[in-house]
Amino acid sequence: MPFDPAALNPEQRQAVETIDGPLQIIAGAGSGKTRVITMRIARMLERRIPQSQILALTFTNKAAREMGERVREIAGTRLRDLTVSTFHSFGVSILKRHARRLGYRDNFSIYDTQDQMALLRESAREIKMELEHGEAMSILQQFSAAKTGRAPWEDLPAAYRELYDDYSEHLRLYNAVDFDDLIILPERILSEHPDVAEAFQSRFQYIMVDEFQDTSADQYRLLRSLGMAHQNVAVVGDDDQSIYSWRGANYENFAQFERDFPDFVEIRLERNYRSTDTILAAANGVISNNQNRKDKVLWTGTKEGRPIVLTFPEDESSEGMFICDTIKTLALRENLRYGDVCVLVRTNSLTRNLEMTFLSENVPYRMSGGQSFFQRKEIKDITSYIRLCANPDDDVSLLRVINTPRRGIGRKTIETLVETAQSQATSLFGAIAAELHAADSRLGKRARADLASFHSLVEEYRSRIFAKRKMTEALRALVEEIDYWAHLVAEHPNNEKAPKWKYRNVGLFLDFVEQYEKDPDNLSPSPFEFLTRISLDPRDEVDEEHDAGKVNLMTIHAAKGLEHDVVFVAGCEAGIIPHQRAIEEDPANLEEERRLFYVALTRAKRRLYITSCRTRKVMRELRESAPSPFLEEIPDELIETVDAPEAVEEEEGLDYFAAIKAKLGG
DNA sequence: TAGGCCAAGATTTTC
DNA sequence: TCTTGGCCTA
Secondary structure (H helix, E strand, O other): OOOOHHHOOHHHHHHHHOOOOOEEEEEOOOOOHHHHHHHHHHHHHHOOOOHHHEEEEEOOHHHHHHHHHHHHHHHOOOOOOOEEEEHHHHHHHHHHHHHHHHOOOOOOEEEOHHHHHHHHHHHHHHOOOOOOHHHHHHHHHHHHHHHHOOOOHHHOOHHHHHHHHHHHHHHHHOOEEEOOHHHHHHHHHHHHOHHHHHHHHHHOOEEEEOOHHHOEHHHHHHHHHHHOOOOOEEEEEOHHHOOOHHHOEOOOHHHHHHHHOOOOEEEEEOEOOOOOHHHHHHHHHHHOOOOOOOOOOOEOOOOOOOOEEEEOOOOHHHHHHHHHHHHHHHHHHHOOOHHHEEEEEOOHHHHHHHHHHHHHOOOOEEEOOOOOHHHOHHHHHHHHHHHHHHOOOOHHHHHHHOOOOOOOOOHHHHHHHHHHHHHOOOOHHHHHHHHHHOOOOOOOHHHHHHHHHHHHHHHHHHHHHHOOOOHHHHHHHHHHHOOHHHHHHHHOOOOOHHHHHHHHHHHHHHHHHHHHHHOOOOOOOOHHHHHHHHHHOOOOOOOOHHHOOOEEEEEHHHHOOOOEEEEEEOOOEOEOOOEHHHHHHOHHHHHHHHHHHHHHHOOEEEEEEEEOOOEEEEOOEEEEOOEOHHHHHOOHHHEEEEOOOOOOOHHHHHHHHHHHHHHHHO
């Protein structure tokens, strides 16, 4: 049998064996948490608990895939009826089935931040409010806080309340939901419809939640509705790794769990199996500076390990070179595989330079996160067509494509449509139909003709896209029919390369759709399924194997739950980590930034490299930068400081020596 | 009234 | 560097 108790330490074994009743596992970094969860699943299966009764909730898609993969390894086969998913995907599956109970239809659109922003703008325009970009973003955050109950309703400034009502009303009218809704609405369904709640409770008898410290209050409520009845709820987490408070994560949930499930058993996993002593000592040195934490001491009981390498490259290109050189050397001398290397950064923008260096140095890499392929303008255009076909009431998508490519439908026409839609309480698509049929339409002849052809275009492709396994074919035809290529050329009059590049992306996208549609693992491919997949899990690769053997490049947030032999933490400069904005927002965020740094360090199994540039280009201007204050929290004796490759330009080279001198002098 | 042209400004992290 | 929004022209 796959489950081997001898391979576990006593605490792990207890965690694996405790199947019934509430369980809280406090698992330090690298304490074999994922292993415990997967073994626990294996143990359940061994006890003949049907796969379909087990629900494992994770935080990121990456973690969900990773867990699915590990379970597959242990079980020796893919478990089709086992549910391993993120909270949000799980929310979608509830909502899809029961949307009608809340007055939604099951073809609802899921709005990402871009769409929300567009909707907010639209709502603001209607009530004659001007929004500047920054304000709009902050409003969306406040809406989210109010909506999820993170902040009391009264905290929402009175000036925004009308806007909020407008925004919510529109979402409903468009049959659209935002990410918050994916948690809140399912929770509402469960609490308002006991029959549905019972069905889910008896379907999922055993629930596990990974990264529990990052669960938000609304996610917790959803979990409670699912698990309260049978009490078989296991939560696993580590307060030191709580790094999502900005999105509502609240490790108070541990305390709440203890109150709601008083019969819980607590197990602490404090032995670290992942990292060397050196790496762990560094991480402990850093995290011990946080005041607000549960006291715990991780220990390894093994291998000392090499010192942590710290270097101060002159600029980001030198940083990239250092990283590439080091990787190549390790690959050559120690047979290190590229896939065992991970380069971590605080922000997505920092990946840009690294990517360029990887490309020029021929180091294969894969990027996770960052601006998704599906967020690109040209791809959004096409997906908006699909969305509109799937859900014609989706005004945000309609507005995006109604004049893309240009078909003579301008601002005035749209204003008229908006008025019609408002007075008839319908969507824009409904308004178009109404105007086309109305005898007394205020629209001119030409506008009506243009609208008529747009309307019939959507109607035609609506049926074509939904024809079984004909989505790719229909989309290719659509791209031809709207002559998207000509549109791209027209959009870039002074640039020949841009349209080619973008059209190539559209081609890649269509190939992706085709792969998706042909994939035998997708039991019922449909446009709706497809749209859900790309909104919730925006990977642009279908097969993971394609990426095996490449250096991993990602943000620290995305790396949570992962581990690699060799880890580089790049851009460890003041203002980057801790991030300036985070500190400005609230100085108390310093602790979360420190946890983030802690998470970064603890990803490393054998070797850890830290780079901190002396200068960095920020929006085209070169700025001096200081090392991150967190570097000083790592005990000196664990660190070995080395020289980075010299910067390319001579002048900068001189500065570099001056800087070294200054450092030696100071 | 539509669309071209130009200037400004930009997301910290993810579902 | 790229995208978005505003202004002006035909």
